[in-house]
Amino acid sequence: MRNRRRRARTALTVVLAAVLGVAGCDTLGGASPAPKGGKASRPVPVWDSSPSSIAAVGDSITRGFDACTVLSDCPEVSWATGTNTRVDSLAVRLLGRTGAAERSWNYAVTGARMTDLPGQMAHAVTRKPQLVTVMAGANDACRTTTSAMTSVAEFRASFEKAMSTLREALPKTQVYVASVPNLKRLWSEGRTSPLGKQVWKLGICPSMLGDADDLTSAATLRRDTVQQRVRAYNKVLAEVCAKDERCRFDGNAVFDYRFGTGQLSRWDWFHPSTDGQARLAAIAYRTVTAKEPVS
Known part of the structure; x- marks a missing residue:
């Protein structure tokens, strides 16, 4: 027992x-x-939909160029970091108006191409932001000729370098990547304005907007070539971003958005107006706060 x-x-x-x-x-x-x-x-979830600080890198779109006055940056209406009440920027939506003024920084540069992004990213990381927004690529396609456009391989290498610059300094910072806008739709909308077409003759995105009323096969081929390159750039952005678990691409939401003349600057009919900036902010906010990445 x-x-x-x-x-x-x-x-x-x-x-x-x-x-x-x-x-x-x-x-x-x-x-x-x-x-x-x-x-x-x-x-702990990998993606935080409520970061406490934001840094923006990119080109003239993120600087709010020609949205307020002719030939001038207007960062206060930037879709990413602006404080203007009519835009309700990504920073305002996530941080509040006071937070956007104190804890968001805009390192975008008018005229910048993807090759400039690593340098901008190096400046951005000094702020140790919890979220970095990226919108670049339009200037890589907007060249004097189609042969002068940035190659897809060079575009990829520059974007990968920018991401590496960020990751070496801030391995846990999140990244929102906006697709390159649809330049061909911009041409089709803007060419309805006689004033817009006159402004385009000054040299705005000549690869797409040059000879706006020329509908010959050669002109059509030129515009289609630019459009194909933009699509290729967006494919690169999606692929590189997909390799980083803390990066979200917008799923071509900016490219697919069917903007009209009301979303274009009344000075150059190319850059976003204040209303256009607000639409970009809304797209970014939906992507950043979504429960799952856009497929």
Whole structure:
């Protein structure tokens, strides 16, 4: 009888040890002990939809060029970091108006191409932002001729370098990447304005907007070539971003947005107006706050 009781106690001890061992495993399957109180820790989500600071890099669109006055930047209406009430920028939506003024920084430069992005990113990381917004590529397609456009390989290399610059300094900072706008739609909308076409003759995006009323096969081929290059750039942005678990591409939302003349600057019929900036801000906010990345 004593032997049977001893064997029973031994078996019970083994069972309890096994049960306690399982209870002590963490939520990721490791062997760490359970926290005090008996509650297992929950894994921290990779994507935070409410970052506390934002830095923006890119080109004239993010600088609000020609949105307020002719031939001038207007960062206060920037879709990314502006504080203008008519835009309700991404920074305002995420940080509040005071937070946007104090904890968002705009390092975009009018005229910048993708090759300039690594340098801008190097400046941005000094602020240690929790979110970086990227909108670049239009100037890579907007060249004097189609042959002068940035090659897809060079575009990819520059974007990868910019991402590496960020990751080396800030491995956990999140990135929102906007697609390159649809330049061909911009041509089709803007050419309805006689004033717009006159302004385009000054040299705005000649690869797409030059000879706006020319509908010959050569002109059509030129515009289609630019359009194909923009699509290729967007494919690069999507692919590079997909390799980083803390990067979200907009799923071509900016490219696909069917903007009209009301979203274009009344001075150059190319850059976004204040209303256009507001539409870009809304697209960015939806992407950043979505429960899952855009497929």
